[in-house]
Amino acid sequence: MNKDNVNKVVICGGGTAGWITAALMAKVLGKTLDITLVESEQIGIVGVGEATIPPMIQFNQALGIDEKTFLKATKGTIKLGIEFDGWKTEQDSYMHAFGGIGKNFPFCDFQHFWVKAHQQGMTKELGDFSLNYQAAKENKFAPLPNITGTNLPGIHYAYHFDAGLYAMFLREFSEKHGVKRVEGIIDTVEQCQQSGHITAITLKDGTDIQGDLFVDCTGMRALLIEQTLNTGFEDWSHYLPCDKAMAVACESVSPTTPYTRSTAHRAGWQWRIPLQHRIGNGIVYASKHMSDEDAKALLLANLDGQAIGEPRVIPFKTGRRRKQWNKNVVSIGLSSGFLEPLESTSIHLIQTAAIRLLKFFPHQGIKQSEVDTLNQLSVFELERIRDFIILHYKVNERSDSDFWQQCQRMEIPESLAKRITLFKETGKIYRDVDELFTEVAWQQVMIGQGIIPQDHHPLVDGLTQKQMEDLIDSLKTLIARDVAKMPTHDEFLKQL
Secondary structure: OOOOEOOEEEEEOOHHHHHHHHHHHHHHHOOOOEEEEEEOOOOOOOOOOOEOOOHHHHHHHHHOOOHHHHHHHHOOEEEOEEEEEOOOOOOOEEEEEOOOOOOOEOOEOHHHHHHHHHHOOOOOOHHHHOHHHHHHHOOEOOOOOEOOOOOOEOOOOEEEOOHHHHHHHHHHHHHHOOOEEEEOOEEEEEEOOOOOOEEEEEEOOOOEEEOOEEEEOOHHHOHHHHHHOOOOEEEOOOOOOOOEEEEEEEOOOOOOOOOEEEEEEOOEEEEEEEOOOOEEEEEEEOOOOOOHHHHHHHHHHOOOOOEEEEEEEEEOOOEEEOOOEEOOEEEOHHHHEEOOHHHOOHHHHHHHHHHHHHHOOOEEEOOHHHHHHHHHHHHHHHHHHHHHHHHHHHOOOOOOOHHHHHHHHOOOOHHHHHHHHHHHHHOOOOOOOOOOOOHHHHHHHHHHOOOOOOOOOHHHHHOOHHHHHHHHHHHHHHHHHHHHHOOEHHHHHHOO
């Protein structure tokens, strides 16, 4: 056997990041690797991420996880999108719904037809042509692959779930697939004097755990990637000014809404995530514009039910580690950086990082070409998601606070500025093939935030006024018919 072979993997830290990584690695490479996960029950996890996006379904399928089993184990519910209240102005509301909108034509997406109709006086909102949005408004859900009798896309969905229960669920899965769990707190980290690679970690009880590759899932402490390897951090707080969050659960109320709600306030926003057994709530805010006391009072004043426990403050800094993979350490989860939970990307970024690691997993020694490629892909993914989140803050029309006016004035990345200009002038979206957020996602947020394109694709002018009206009316009729037939979200959950 080659002495440089990577055979022993040590995952430092549990929680969602550690157990997602362990589960996927065990499922794919469990027969060839020795996988150990080290965690301590004495160290709490952040655990505010309870909302996901549709790729979560494919991830669970890759692990062979049954959906009903998963939803029962994690007290999960369905998510059809995110409703944004008060983001454009204090009175406005829109939804970033998953799935398609309207009917796309070759070389021309539906929003161009909507833009022309809007310019001609049509009052229907873009969301009126989204099956997901219409089902969400009625608190309904059914796993419908296509709009009935058509090839138009049907319901696309994700989940809300208890992140702590999900970690426990994946722990059981991982241990069944051979992952060894070690309870303990890491005390010291040993490095090779020549290469700087980490050779072992020592726990406070003296246990020594050696490894060939280490995965840092130690959260914001970033014990290996930063405290030991001094990798460096690229700060994005000048783009995303919120730097604190506070989370608390409350008792459930009916009906159980099949969407996440994000409500803007004078110095940030508040989330609402309905689960089967409770509602997850939190407030995200900029400490320069709001005190902890005021944030707590605002959070508690806007709960739907009795608070469960005390709100806890979670300070954070938005940005990314300069390298996700440095020497023989790969950082996954909060140790690799943080993008606030506005578009529910935290758990997704854990999953994509674990998938990337498996795609570029070292065999006969760690090759710099593999390291560089993984880091390059990580930067691309994070910067595109960063731009999408900045869009919500930058393009607002609120005048009620210094916070929102500061967001209007702030400099933004050139990549985002170009995208906004293109859409404003032409109604077109350019999206790189590997970006997370789709053209439809960008369209909904830009229009929802008040950017109405000045022009449309010339293909639209090929339709007569009658054909345009028929298209609009038929889409509305098809969507309304399917929504009417759907069971309520609560009825769907009872079937579990």
